[in-house]
Amino acid sequence: IAGITQAPTSQILAAGRRMTLRCTQDMRHNAMYWYRQDLGLGLRLIHYSNTAGTTGKGEVPDGYSVSRANTDDFPLTLASAVPSQTSVYFCASSDWTGGGPVFFGQGTRLTVV
Amino acid sequence: AQKVTQAQTEISVVEKEDVTLDCVYETRDTTYYLFWYKQPPSGELVFLIRRNSFDEQNEISGRYSWNFQKSTSSFNFTITASQVVDSAVYFCALRGGYNTDKLIFGTGTRLQVFP
Numbered sequence: 001i002a003g004i005t006q007a008p009t010s011q012i013l014a015a016g017r018r019m020t021l022r023c024t025q026d027m028r029h030n031a032m033y034w035y036r037q038d039l040g041l042g043l044r045l046i047h048y049s050n051t052a053g054t055t056g057k058g059e060v061p062d063g064y065s066v067s068r069a070n071t072d073d074f075p076l077t078l079a080s081a082v083p084s085q086t087s088v089y090f091c092a093s094s095d096w097t098g099g100g101p102v103f104f105g106q107g108t109r110l111t112v113v
Numbered sequence: 114a115q116k117v118t119q120a121q122t123e124i125s126v127v128e129k130e131d132v133t134l135d136c137v138y139e140t141r142d143t144t145y146y147l148f149w150y151k152q153p154p155s156g157e158l159v160f161l162i163r164r165n166s167f168d169e170q171n172e173i174s175g176r177y178s179w180n181f182q183k184s185t186s187s188f189n190f191t192i193t194a195s196q197v198v199d200s201a202v203y204f205c206a207l208r209g210g211y212n213t214d215k216l217i218f219g220t221g222t223r224l225q226v227f228p
Binding site for chain 2: 033042044056088092101102103
């Protein structure tokens with residue numbers, strides 16, 4: 001079934017550790033996104049990529065980095081995790097042509113202790 | 114700057130009532146897209162509808178309807194004859210025009226439908 005796969009589903013991480021959240025889509029969408037969802041704040045854009053080889057900063061990029069080596073994969077890295085990065089992280093993708101809808105993965109629940 | 118405001122934090126209704134979820138947006142783009150997403154208790158985000166800025170026709174899909182008014186920068190969502198299964202958090206989102214791929218969300222409205 002076509003869609004977006006995120007891994008891991010959940011993770012407890014010690015503060016200061018490095019962590020990469022994985023995201024793969026098989027819809028050949030050109031645009032991909034990472035959001036974090038926190039209670040009362042909705043979904044906030046961390047980083048995005050319009051196409052393979054390019055990335056851009058969203059609303060809350062500090063402490064996160066991304067890469068887009070190919071169309072399908074868009075990993076999100078926390079170089080040195082802090083407790084404020086405890087959140088649910090959603091990866092998403094869209095076919096930008098014609099302003100297509102954005103589809104989301106199932107989310108990764110990350111707890112930094 | 115782009116912004117989406119969902120002023121209603123939480124709404125509670127009894128089954129079969131109609132309910133309207135408000136969404137107000139801000140953008141300087143002349144071409145833009147508006148979306149509604151549903152997030153049920155299971156946590157996934159479900160795409161409901163997309164409208165572009167050039168199409169102000171209202172849309173109806175079963176018990177769901179959407180009212181897009183550029184004059185008031187609003188894109189409201191109405192559920193007719195609500196059901197318990199409609200209980201979820203609903204997000205309105207805005208995506209700018211060409212070369213602006215960011216999808217900006219409102220803070221969401223939690224809808225609780227009681228039997």
